[in-house]
Amino acid sequence: MKYLTEYRDPRLARALLDEIAATVTRPWTIMEICGGQTHAIMRHGLDQLLPDAITLVHGPGCPVCVTPLETIDRALAIATRPEVIFTSYGDMLRVPGSADDLLRVKSRGGDVRMVYSPLEAIRLARENSDREVVFLAVGFETTAPGNAMALKQAVDTGLTNYSQLSSQVLVPAAMAAILAAPDNRVQGFLAAGHVCTVMGIREYLPLAERFGVPIVPTGFEPVDILRGILQTVRMLERGEHGVVNQYGRAVRDDGNSAARAVMHDVYAVCDRKWRGLGMIPRSGLDVREELAAFDAGKKFRVTDIVPAEPEVCIAGQILRGLKKPPECPAFGTDCTPMHPLGATMVSSEGACAAYHSYARKGLS
C-alpha cells in the first residue's frame, strides 16, 4: 500500500532506533498527543524498543475519552426519544454514560445508527423527513471539517429535521493546559499529524516559544513516529525549541484553509470541559449561536442529568502524563475494557485501554 508500507519498513525503523539511541545522553519525557499515535506505539511495541532514557507519556488526544459524562448522558437521553434517529461514529457506541450506552439504548428499541461519514446522517435526514436526525459530532480538528460540511449542507439546503450534538475539542489549548500545570513533566511533544493536516503548524509556534519546548508534527506509522521522536530528541539534546514538521507528505505549513473556512462558517470556539482534565478555556467547538436550530443541545431540552464519575479513576493524571495506567489501583481489576470506569479505558484509543490490550501483565 503506497504511502503506508514504506513507513512500516523494519529496516528503516531499526535505523531510526539506532540513531535515537546514539543521540540520547540523558532522560527525556515526550508526550504523543494523539490516541492514534498511542495505539500505533502500543501495537508495534515501539515503547519497548526505545532506549530506557526516553519516557513516552500518552496525551489526551482521544476525543472519545475526553467527551464529558454529561454529554454522553445527554446523547443517551436524546437517543431514547421515539422521534429521533440518533447517528454516531462507531467509536461512541459502546462508551458508557452514568448508567447506559448507545448500544443498550438500541437494544431497547432506540433508533441508533452507526455512520462512517457524517454525510450519511444528512442522507438519512433527507430520506426520513418525518423523523428528527441527530448526529453526535465528536472529534478533534481532523474530524471537525467533515462534521462542519455536513452541518453546512443541512443549513444550505434548509433541512429542518437535522441537528448536531457537538463534543468537538481543540488540541493547542489542551497542550497549553498540560504545559502550564505546575507538576508538568512533559519536555517535548509529538503533535498530532492529522490535526496538523487541517490546522497547519503555525498555531503551535507561540506555544513552543512560550514554554520553550520542541513540538514535532508526527505521523502514525512506526517510521513516522520514530522520525518524530528522533527530531524531538535531537532538539532536546541541543536545547532547542520550536516546531519542526516530520510529516511533510501530509502536513503543509498552512494546513487546509478550505477546511478551516467551513469550520468557521458553522462552529465557534468555546470553553470546553474535558473528561479527566476539567474545564479548559477556548478548547472546544460549538454550533454557532445563529445556527441554534441545528444545535441538538438546544433543540432537545434535556434536564435531570447528574453525571457520576467513579472516585478511584485517575484518568486526569494519565491524560496529563503524570501517571501510567498500571499505576492505577483499579487497572485490570475493577477497570477493564469490558467495564471501563473512566475516560482513558472507554475507547480503544485511550491509554489505559491500549495498555490493557497490548501490554498488560508485564511482558518481559
Add this chain to the structure above:
Amino acid sequence: MCLAIPGKIIARFEESGLPMAEIDFAGARNRACLSYTPEAEVGDYVLVHAGFALQTLNEDEARASLIELSRLSSLMAADAESESGS
C-alpha cells in the same frame, strides 16, 4: 484519534452538489468527499478520514523523507558492509 489513510483516486463524480471520489486502498474501495481537495485528480493520492479527503499526499516530500532516512548512519554502514562482503 484521526484514523486517516492514504488512497488513490480512481474516479470522480458529483453527489448532492458535492465533489466526490471513489478511492482505492490496496483493492478495497471507499467513497470520499473532495470538497477540501478540489484540485485532486484521478491518479492522485489523498488522505481520507471519515469519508473526507483532507489533503493530497505530497510525492516529493515523501521521496525526500525516504532518501533522508536512507542516509541514517547505521543504514549506510550496513549497506557498506554488505557491499564489501559480497
Add this chain to the structure above:
Amino acid sequence: MNDRAKFQGLNCPLPFLNHDTVQLAHGAGGRLSAELIEKMILPRFSSAELDCLEDQAVLDLPPGRVAFSTDTFVVDPIFFPGGDIGDLAVNGTVNDVAMSGAEPLVLSVGLVLEEGLPLADLHRILCSMERAARAAGVRMVTGDTKVVGRGSCDRIFINTSGLGVIPAGVSLSASSLQPGDAVLVSGTLGDHGMAVMSRREGLSFAADIRSDTAALNPLVRALLDGGAAVRALRDPTRGGLATTLNEFAAASRVGIELNEDAIPVRDEVRGACEILGIDPLCVANEGKLVAVVAGRDAETALATLLRHPLGSEARIIGRVLDTHPGLVVMRTALGAERIVDMPLGEQLPRIC
C-alpha cells in the same frame, strides 16, 4: 423481471405457490404449511429419513464416539458476496463437528421465518443449503419450520445441529496443546467478516472480498491422514483468530507466540481493515481452520494443507510456549512483542 421469473429455467426453479411471501399460515400446521414443506423444503433436503416424514429421524450410526454440535445463524445481511445464510448454516455446523476429527454425517434444520419474507429469498437460501450439504457429504434427516409475525425475527433464522462419528484413535482438544507445538492456519484471514461488513448499512466501502464459507471436513480428513500428530483444530469464526488462540491458550494453560509477518491476509481485506480501523485478527472466518500440531510435524502438516484446494494458502504462524500461560503474544514486524487480546465484542468501524 420478478423474482419468480429469475429462477425459471435454472437448475433450481422456484416452485409455484399461491403466495409471493411467507404467511403466518405457512407455520400454522395446516394446508399451507404442508404446501410449503412439500413444495419448497422437502425437495431440497430429500433423504431416506426425511422422506419418511416421521416426527424424528432414526439413525444407524457407525460405532465410535459421537460428536454433536448445534448453532443458530442470524447473520445480517442474509445475502453477501460469496454466499448466504444457508451456506453458513450448513458449513458452520459441519465444520464444528469436523473440528473434533469426526466425519459429519447428518444435520437437522430448524427454520424460523419472518412473515413477509419473499419466497424467492427462501428458495435461494434452501438451494444454497442443498448445494452445501451435497458438497460436504451430509444429509438433512429432520427439521422444523416456524413462522413468526412481522418484526419478531430478522427475515430468517436457521438452526442446524449435526452429528458425526470420531474415528478410533483420534482425540483432539483445546486442552491438549503442549509447549513446542506449532500453530498453523489453512489460509487467508478476515475474508468472511469483511465481505459481510461490505454490505452493512451506513458504510459505503466496496471490495472484491468474498466470504470464504466452505465445508472443511475434507481438509480435516487429509490433515489427520497426512501423518502429523494433531493436538487441536478449531475454525476461527466470531472473534477471529485472536479469540480462538486465546481459548486454546486458556484451555491448555500455555502461552502462544505468533509471528506477525507470517499471518496471511489478502491485500483487499487489509485495505478494508485499514479504512475501518479493524484488526484482521479479530474478524470472522467461515472456511478456515487453525491447527495445532506437534512441533516436529509442522512441515508435514503444512505440506498436507498446501496440497489441498481448501488449504492452498496455509502458513505456519506461531508456536506454543511454556512462558506467559494463557496469553497470546505476537512478535511484530519490528521485533517487539505485544499481546493479542480477545476482542470485546463485534468489531465496530472507528474514525479515531
